[in-house]
Amino acid sequence: MPVRAIEFYSGIGGLHLALRRSRVACSLVKAFDWDQTACQVYAANYDAKLIIRRDISTLSAVDLLYLHADVWLLSPPCQPYTILNTAARGEADPRAKSFLHLINHVLPDLTAQDLQPRYILIENVASFQDSMTRRHLVDSLQRLGYVVAEFLLTPIQFGIPNSRLRYYLLAKLSPLRFSGLQESHFDRVHETIPGTASDIPAHSLHEYLDPAHEDEIPIRHKIHDRVLSKWGRLFDIVLPSSQRTCCFTRGYTQLVERAGSILQANEDLDTTEVFDRFLEAQSRGAEDAVRILDQLHLRYFTPSELLKIFRFEEPESNQEFLWPPNISLKSQYRLIGNSVNVEVVRRLIDYLFDGDEFTT
Incomplete structure (x- = not known):
């Protein structure tokens, strides 16, 4: 049976698409986001029944129990941690509230009932690495029985001509282990994925232009x-x-x-x-x-060129990402800029499940 995944802060579905392209036999069973425009775009490109517009800080363990999720995929708001935000306040920022709610309340409540996800992937800006939230996150996950691996990766390492450095955290419920990492490495933030080539020559932009x-x-x-x-x-x-x-x-x-x-x-x-x-x-x-x-x-x-760079659209594929007709150009740029690089996340998902029984 395929494992079941929930996507939090789903945006326009970058985590969903990465999961779909991975080697993991996994189905996405629900996606949550509060941004109404993002939810419209998500519904236009994926199964509209998957997406729920909801304030994630209002979710409880009871809301998630029936989903029986093995995997959590999260891309929480980055504004509390970005260096571009001179007023960034980390976990004191109201925009960090929902993420802290999931880590401090929902996940422990599920763990108490032995119904916690076995796999977790979290993405945020690189400066999240230096935040108190990151330290709290790692401590909380380890206390709940997870083994944690952290990464700072950029698409250019994988041949994509874009230097978008991002922080990623992977977690597996013990006794699951990460291949290629020893226990002494778990407190380090890694700049490569073990067993994955990360020095691929970058393609030229010609391939990504309209x-x-x-x-x-x-x-x-x-x-x-x-x-x-x-x-x-x-x-x-x-x-x-x-x-x-x-x-x-x-x-x-x-x-x-x-x-x-x-x-x-x-x-x-x-x-x-x-x-x-x-x-x-x-x-x-x-x-x-x-x-x-x-x-x-x-x-x-153009938005379509950025979608190729973010790998929502494959340069060699005819599959087109859809924008509902009421989505303004400004909103398109905003939603893409808030999203993830699909190819980088795909590689991380493959690594998260490497050696386990769910890969094909």
């Missing part, structure tokens, strides 16, 4: 003159031949710094040289100085 000529790119993906004039030099600019991009966040297209890379479609020109000419013209007060940048063909990555 098959369209520059003049076919909708105006909504081009960068406003005002933004280019004032902040253009702060963008991380990449070429179609590049083998990396910066981490894309929920603020992509709304923020300039540390929100994600932009694409220079014209590879025939030197970016620095063109920007130097632009800045020189701008310093002379030339009203049309920004037109100098037109020749670079700068634009934002």
Whole structure:
């Protein structure tokens, strides 16, 4: 029989998709999220009966008992721990409440009835590693009988041109063990998955771009003159031949710094040289100085391109991720930026179950 999984903070279903693509004989039986838009997108791409819009802090062990879940997949809110949030307060942040509720109350209550999940996967921002919540989480899981393995991984290690460093925690209920890890290694945060190649050369962005000529790119993906004039030099600019991009966040297209890379479609020109000419013209007060940048063909990555980078869509596959017609472009970028890299999580799920009876 396949194992049964619950997805918490399901977003647009990245954890679900990673599980589906893994080698594990496992079925997802329920998904929970409070974001109404995310739930609409989830329902459009997966079985709509799976998703429940609910405040996770209101869940109890009684609510989960009937699901008989062997696996918990969680991607709790990262805002309490992100370095981009100058007011980040860790577990004191109200947005951390629901996750702490699951760890402090729901999981112990299930354990007391011998109905706890045997496998757990948690994803968060890299800076979660330095939080008090992480230490509390690890201590709590070990006290409840779990063996814990922690990782800091980025998609670029697996050939995907995106440097999105993330923290991952895997937990197995004792006496299950992790292959390739000795007990003395459990207090370390690992930068590779044992037995998994993590030095794969990154593919170029060419493989992830929409098959369209520059003049076919909708105006909504081009960068406003005002933004280019004032902040253009702060963008991380990449070429179609590049083998990396910066981490894309929920603020992509709304923020300039540390929100994600932009694409220079014209590879025939030197970016620095063109920007130097632009800045020189701008310093002379030339009203049309920004037109100098037109020749670079700068634009934002489209949602479909980001879905390929996040591996919701496989570059070599014709399977298309669906957006309900009422989902705005801003919401699409926000939901993608809040999500996980499906391929990285798939590899972790395979490792979580490695050596156990449920892999195919």
